Amino acid sequence: MNQDYIIPNEWSIIEEGFDTTRVKSSESLFALGNGAMGQRANFEELYTGPTFQGSYIAGVYYPDKTRVGWWKNGYPEYFAKVLNAPNWIGIDVWINNEQLDLYRCTSIEDFKRELNMKEGWYTRSFTATLQNSVKIAVEVTRFLSLSTDQVGAIDYKITPVNQEAEIRFEPYLDAGITNEDSNWDDQFWQVTSVNAKGSQAFIEAHTMKTFFSTCTFMETQFIKDGEKASGEPSVTKDDKSVRFSYSAQAKKGETLAVQKFGGYTVDRNHDKDQLVTSAKAVLKEVTTKGFDQLLAEQKQAWAEIWKMGDITIDGDVKAQQAIRFNIFQLNQTYLGTDASLNIGPKGFTGEKYGGSTYWDTEAYCIPFYMATKDQGVARNLLTYRYQHLGKAIENAEKLGFSNGAALYPMVTMNGEECHNEWEITFEEIHRNGAIAFAIFNYYRFTGDYSYIPEKGLEVLIGIARFWQQRANFSTSKNKYVILGVTGPNEYENNVNNNWYTNYIAKWCIDYAVEQLDKVKEEYASDYARIFKETKLTQGEIDQWKEVADHMYFPYSNEHEVFLQQDGFLDKELNPVDQLAMSERPINQYWSWDRILRSPYIKQADTLQGFYFFEDHFTKEELKKHFDFYEPFTVHESSLSPCVHSVLAASLDDMEMAYTFYLRTSRLDLDDYNKEVHEGLHITSMAGTWMSIVEGFGGMRVKDNQLHFSPKIPKEWNSYSFKVNFRDQIITVSVTKEGASFNVEGDQELTLVVDGKEKHIAPKEKMSI
Template sequence: MNQEYIQPNEWSIIEEGFDREKVKSSESLFSIGNGAMGQRANFEEHYSGKTFQGSYIAGVYYPDKTRVGWWKNGYPEYFAKVLNAPNWIGINVFINGVALDLNTCKKVKNYRRELNMKEGWYKRNFVAQLSNDVDVAVEATRFLSLDIDEMGAIQYELKVLNSDAAIKMTPYLDSGITNEDSNWDDKFWNTTNISSHRNRAFIEAHTMKTNFATCTFMEASAVLNGVKLQGKVCDKKETWIGLEFEQLLKKGEKITLHKFGGYTVSRNHKASDLVDVANKVLDKTTQLGFDAQLQKQKEAWAAIWKMSDIVIEGDVKAQQGIRFNIFQLNQTYLGKDSRLNIGPKGFTGEKYGGSTYWDTEAYCIPFYMATKDQQVARNLLKYRYDQLGKAIENAKKLGFKNGAALYPMVTMNGEECHNEWEITFEEIHRNGAIAFAIYNYYRYTGDYSYIPEMGLEVLIGIARFWHQRATFSSHKNKYVILGVTGPNEYENNINNNWYTNYLAKWCMEYTINQIEKVRKEHSSDYARIMNDTQLSETEIVEWNNVFSNMYFPFSDEYQVFLQQDGFLDKELVRVQDLPKTERPINQKWSWDRILRSPYIKQADVLQGFYFFEDHFSIEQLERHFDFYEPFTVHESSLSPCVHSIQAAKLDRMEQAYTFYLRTSRLDLDDYNKEVEEGLHITSMAGTWMSIVEGFGGMRIAENTLSFTPKIPKQWEAYAFKINFRNNIVKVRVTTKETSFFVEGDTHITINVDGKKVNLPPFKEINV
C-alpha cells in the first residue's frame, strides 16, 4: 500500500492532520529551493520528534574520506558529501516558559501545510495545546527568493487563543550542525566568527578541507498591533546566535515575526566581503519587505510556468504529479551558473552525494532544452567540457592512457567520488550518455557550435576510452567489453552488457563522423583540436576496426539482444509471479540473491532502444519490450519513464498511463518506501518526457520537429509548450484533434503522424 495522505490538488501539495510518522516524508515532499540553495521542510520552531534537518548550498561540499574494508587501486579518495549547511530558519518559541514543540503538545488540531507550486511558497498552519493548557494558533509562511537567490523569507504569526500569555520568540542562526550520513563523524564546518548589529546576526564558517567560506545571516523583526517590538541579542554561544523578542500577549492578540536569512559564499564573492555582501542583501530585502518580496516570487514563478507548464484536463492526480515534478526541477536548477548541475536529490536530502550523475545527460537535458533558452542546456554540456581534464585523470588512475577520458559516476569538481566498486569501476556506460547528450543537443537546437568549440575534445577522450576498454576475443573473433555494470544495477561484473557495447560502438562511430565534419567546416578549430589531442589517423583507423567488429549477445531462440552474456542462464521467473510480500526486492532480498535473479532494476536494453529508436524497427522494439518488461521491477526512479514512452509508441496506452503515474507520483505516493531520504529530482525530468515524448510523440526526425500525438483514456485533454530553435510551439491534444500554435514571427513546418503541417505564426492549426 502506497502512502496517500497528500491531498489531490492541481497546483498545491497539501497535507492535513498532524502525524508524527509522516514528518520526515513531508520534510522531503514540501522542500523548497531556488537553484542557489534549498532546504527540507523542517519546522521553524523546535521539534523533538523524528526529523531530518537539512539546509543546502549549491556547490558546497565536503570530501569525506572513503571508508572501505580494503583498498583497491584507482579507488576514489573521498565521497563528496552534500553538506547540511548552517541553519537560518530556526525560531524558538516559549509560551509562559513552555517550549512550543509539536512532539510534546497535548493536542495538535487543524494542522495543514501547503506547498503552492504556482506561486513558489510554503505555508504551515496549526492550533496547539501546550502542556500548560495554553492554546496557540500558528501560521508560518516561507519561500526562497528567485529574485535575490541568496535570500529566503519567513513570516511567522502566533495568536494566543484561550488566555493571556507571556511570549518569547527567538529567531536564531546555528552552525553546529551535522550530516545524517558521515563515514568518520568528521567535523564538516569550522565556525570562525559570530557577530550582530542591531536586529541582524551573522555566522562566518568554512568547510573543512574544501574551505568554502560562508556567511549565514539573518534579520528579524516583530510586530504587535502595528507596533514594532524591540528585540535584543541573546548571549552568543560557540556556534549559535539569536535575537529575542518578549511580549505579553492578550487573549486573541497576534504577533507577527519576519525573518530574512540566507547565505553568501566564497564561490561567488571574496571571503573577506561575505558579511558586507550579506548586509547589502538584507538592505535590499528589508527595503522591499515581506509582502513585496512574496509578490516578486509569484511573478518569477508565473514566468517559469508560462513556458514550462503542462496542463492535464480531467485527471487531478496526474496534473498534480507533473506540476510537482516540473516545480522541483526548477527549484533545483535554473541554468544561471555553468559550475552547477542537477544532483539526484537536489536540495531535498543527502543520499548519493555529488552534484551530477549520468542522469543529467540522459534525462534532464531534454527538459531544459525544451522549456528554457538553449543556453541553459549548453551550460550543462559546458560543465562536462570544463571537467574534461579531471575525466582524463580519472581514466589514468585506472590504467588508461593517451588522453582517454572516463567521466565520473558521481562528482562535484570532475573527480570521481563514488564509493561502490561495482559502480565506480564498472558502470562505464555513463561516458556514453555524455556523448549522446552532445548529439542530442545539436539534433534538437541545431546549434553545432558547441562541437567544434568544446564537444569534439570530449568525444575524442570518450572514444579513446572505449577503444582501450574493449578487448579482442579470439574465441568470438569480435571485440568484447568485460566486467561491467549496465543501467540495471541488479547485475554486477557481467560481460558484454548490450547497452554498454552498443553505446561504445556508437560513440566511436559518431566521433569519427564529427572529426570529419569539423575538418571540413571548421578548419581552425580542427587544427587546434588535433594539436591539443595529438590524435593520429592510425588511432582513428583502430577505432573504426573496434566499432565495426563489436560483439552483441543475441538469442536466436527469443530473437532479442541479450542484456548480457549470461542472462539466459538465470531462472526466468516473471515479476508477476513474485509474491508481493517479497517486494521491493532491494529491501527484502540479500544482494547475492538479487544478483542471481533475472530482475531488472531499470530499463537496460530498453534504455538503448530509447536513445537509438531510429536504429530499430517497431517490431524489434515490441519484441524486446515484451521480453524484458516482465522482468523489470522498476526499483530505480529512472525506469518507469522509459517504459511509459515505449508503451505509448507501441500504442499500449493503458500501460503507458500506468507507468506515467508511477514516475510522476513516485515521491508523492512513495512507491519505493524511501521518500523521507529526499526526492528523486533527476527522474522528474523523465516524467516530463513521458508526456511530451511519450503521449505527445515529439521527436526530431530528419531535422524536423515531429509529433505522433496520443491521449490516455483517463484524460480529456493535455497541453504543453516547447522552445524549438527559438520558436515557442504550443501543443494541445484532445480526444478528437491536436492543435498547434506558434508564438513568434517565424513560419515553421512540422510533421504530424508522418504528414507535413505548415504552422504560420500566431494562428492555431488543428490536425
C-alpha cells in the same frame, strides 16, 4: 503506493492533520529550493520528535573520507558529501516561558501545510495547546526568493486563542549542525566569526578540507498590532550560534509576529573577505522591499517559469498535481544559470547518494531543460562536463588507461570520482556514453552546432579513446568485446558484452569520427587546434574504427532479440508476475547473489538503448524487445518506469504507458519506494516530463524537424504542454478528439505530425 495523505490539488501539495510519523516524509515533500540553496521543510521552532534537519547550499560539499569494508586499488580517497549547512530558519518560541514544541503539546488542531507550486511559497498553520494550557494559533509563511537567490523570508505569526499570554520569539542562526550522512563523524564546518548588530546577525564559517567560505545571515523584525515594533532585540551568542529575543504580552486574539530574512553569501559569488559586506547589501535590498513585495516578486518569477514549463492535465487531478510537482521540484533544484552546478539526485531535500552529478543529468534531465528553458541552460550542463574533462582523463589513468582516454566519474561534485563500489565505480562505464549522447542530443534539438567545435569534440575524443582501449579483441568471437561491466541495469554486475554498453560504445566512436570529419570540413581552425592539443593521429582514428566496425553484440536467433549480456539465456527466465509480492521489492528481500543470477531487471537497459536510438530500429524490433524484456523488469530504479512509459506509448499501448506514468510521476508523493523521508528523487522527475512529452505527445526531433504523434490516456479529457524548439514556442494541446498546435514566435514552423508534414504560421493554431 505506500502513503496517500497528500490531498489532491491541481496547484498545491497539501497535508492536513498532524502525525508525528509523517514529519520526516513531509519535510521532504514540502522542501523549498531556489537553485542556489534549499532546505527541508523543518519547523522553525523546536521539534523534539523524529526529524531530519537539512539546509543545503548549491556547490558546497565536504570530501568525507571513504568508508569501505575492503579497499580496492583505484577507489577515491573521499566521497563528496552534500553538506548540511548552518541553519538560518530557526525561530524558537516560548509561550509564558514554556517552549513551543509540537511533539509535546497536549493537543494540535487544524494542522495544515501547503506548498503552493504556482507561486513558490510554503505555509504551515495550526492551533496548539501547550502543557501550560495556553492555546495559540500559528501561521508561518516561508519562501526562498528566486529574484534574490541568496535570501529566504519567513513570516511567523502567533495569536493566543484562549487567554492573554507572554510570547517570546527567538530567531537564531546556528552553525553547530551535523550531517545525517557521515562516515566518520568528522567536523564539517569551522566557524570563524559570529557577529550581531542591531537586528542583523552573521556567522562566517568555512567547510573543512574544501574551504568553501560562507556567511549565514539574518535580519529580523518584530511585528505587533500589525506594525513594525521599534527597538532592537536582545542578543545572546556563543562560538557557533547567535540568537535574538523579542517578547511581549499578547492579548487573547492579538497577533504577534516575527519576520525573518536570512540566507547565505558564498565565495562562489563573492570575495571571501566580503561575505559579511555582501550579506548586508542583500539584506538592505530585501528589507527595503519588505516581505510582501519580495513575495510578490516570487509569484511573478514562478509565473514566468510556469508560462513555459507548465503541463496541464484535465480530468485527472492526481496526475495534474504530480506533473506539476515534478516540474516544480526540477526548477527548485536547478535553474541553469551556473555551469559549475548540476542536478543532485536529491536536490536540496536530503543527503543520500552524496555527490551532485550522475549520468541522470545527461540521460534524463537535459531533454527537460532543453525543451522548457533557453538553450543556454542545456549548454551549461554540457559545459559542466567539458570543464571536468581533465579530471575524467586523470580518472581513466587511475584505472590504467592512457593517451587522453576519459572516463567520467559515476558520481561527482568537482569532476573527481566519489563513489566506491568496484562494480559501479570501475564497471558502470556506460555513463560515458550518456555524456556523448547528450552532446548529440543537444545539437539535434537546438541546432546549435557551435558547441561541438568549441568544446564538445574534445569530450567526444576522450570518450572514443576510452572505448577503443576498453574493448579487446576476442579471437574466439573474431570481434571486439567489452568485458566486465555493469550496465544501467545494476542488477547485473561484472558481465561481459552488455548490449547497451557495447552499442553505445560503438555509437560514441562512430559519432566522434563523424564530428571530426564535420569539424575538419567546416571549422578548420578548431580542428587544427583540437587535433594538435589532443595529439590525435589518423592511425589512432583508424584503430577506433576498427573497434567500432567489429563490435560484438550478443543476439538470440531463437528470440530474435539482442541479449542483455552474454549468458542471459542461461538464467531461469520466470517473469516478474510469478514473483510473490511478499518478495518485492527484491532489493529489500533478496541477497545480492540471488538478484544477480535472476533475470530481473532493475531499470531499462537494452530498452534504454532502444529509447536512445529508436530510429536505428524498426517498430517491430522495438516491440519484440519490449515484449521480451518488460516482463523481467521490476522497476526498482526511479529511472525505469519513465522509459517504459515512453516506449509503451510509442508501441500504442496507452494503458501500460499510463500505468508507468502514474508510477513515475507520483513516486515520491505516494512514496512507492518507502524512502521519501530521505528526500525526493529529483533527477527521475525529468522522466515524468518525458513520459508526457515524448511518450504521450510522441515528440521527437529528426532531421531538424519536430515530430509529434499525440495520444491521450483514456483517464484524461485533455492535456497540453509547451516546448521551446529553436526559440519558437510550440504549444501542444491534446484531447480525445485530436491535437492542436500553436506556435509563438516570428517564423513559420514545419511540424511532422503522425508522419505528415504540417506548416504552421506564427500564432496560428493548427488542429489535427
